[in-house]
Amino acid sequence: MENIIKDIDIISAEEAQACDFKTTADENTGKSKRLYIESYGCQMNFSDSEIVASIMKENGYDTTSEFELADVIFLNTCSIRDKAEQTVRKRLSQFNTIKKEKPELTIGVLGCMAERLKEKLLEEEKLVDVVVGPDAYRDLPNLVSQAEEGSKGVNTFLSREETYADIAPVRLNSNGISAFISIMRGCDNMCSFCVVPFTRGRERSRDPHSIVQEAEQLFAQGYKEVTLLGQNVDSYKWSPEENNKARLNKKGEVTEIVNFANLLEMVAEVSPQLRVRFSTSHPKDITDEVLYTMKKYDNICKYIHLPVQSGNSRVLDLMNRTYDREWYLERVSKIREILGDECGISSDMIAGFCTETEEEHQDTLTIMDIVKYDFSYMFYYSERPGTLAAKKFVDDIPLEIKKRRLQEIIDKQSKLSLERNQMDVGRIQEILVEGTSKRSEEQLKGRNSANKVVIIPAGDLKPGDYVKVKITDCTPATLFGEVVA
């Protein structure tokens, strides 16, 4: 036991934060075994861990927040950049001690890294018992019980149909106020830098009725906000025919086709008291119909995550993003025209993609100035094995240059974030209260429609309340406000 505790000590709070993962919470419903999940990567992965917890719960597992108490440890992994995979490798090595002390412990690697590396992971990481890809989670109980009997297992089958529509997620990542709903899986876009189409398979949309039902149930349980998740939500498309549940009229025509705008409307109709968010929007797919639907409903939040990746049309073409600088800027003008200046827009940026010149990098900085992003996730290019870019192009920008360009993008963004936040000062906005502020018990943390964190004095308010707030001050990351009558 001593050894185990020593091992836990190594994993300091700072280290845990740097890793940026989420763990399961303690849930005790009297089951005989305990499951600990650590989730890395994107919101889709966090949402998948909730499906995994649900599948395991049906099979006798409660979740725990302490891995040393667990019978089963899962790492739900990300492959998006090399660093994401290195983080997981390092974490696995930290579990060696506990596995030696407790040989009956089952360790599983799930998610995108499992899908990418398959059997190789079992060979390379001796302590791993099961390797399971994102479409094979229904097989987990079976693979875990086989592992308990001493046989290791891999299932990385990618499906064209699996959406886990019938599985009610165990809400692990939730404050009880806001929850994720996966509306689609996979991605068909083949951006040349990206590993996701290989790790998550073909794009498929989930039955809209099951999505609405999930939103209704969450609202009945007291949730006030849902975020509809997909790699490319604007290409959501569901028809009974495509999903093999033909609902045809007498002439044999399909009677129901639901696009993303229709789905947004259906979820917004659940209740005016339920906020609706969504992520991610691909610039090639976001339609005016979606923007008008956002405008029509006050409870659809005025915030769009619209990753540009690069501001230069030649680089965008190499990236296979299928839009150019002009197309992107036209979409932004439409957002401003239909939804106005207060609508939040955020982005993802990649610095130093193959063959990117200094001038082309400057185009990324200038597009940032034009759009005035509220926020961005910023990265330097990391070549991923098997992607189109890895096959076709040379990763020729030296690391120091990638890092310098990235720093210029980061510096630009922090100026823009401050500018955009300063524009909110003096405005009156509706906030959904989410919980107490990290800094003080006397302050509450909420979010405005544009997805910005707003700190307000606690007063008599509680999480889940909607409140009108006048913004009085800001930093690049946070707004401060006071409640108005």
Ligand code: SAH
């Ligand atoms: N589906 C989303 C993106 C999901 S991945 C979209 O199309 O916008 C999240 C972000 O990771 C991407 O937007 C991109 O900016 C970044 N990313 C993906 N692959 C990368 C790579 N090989 N190197 C660096 N950043 C990458």
Ligand code: SF4
């Ligand atoms: Fe990757 Fe492009 Fe699909 Fe986004 S849209 S997940 S960047 S392939």
Ligand code: F3S
């Ligand atoms: Fe990572 Fe897979 Fe998400 S690669 S970003 S966890 S889809």
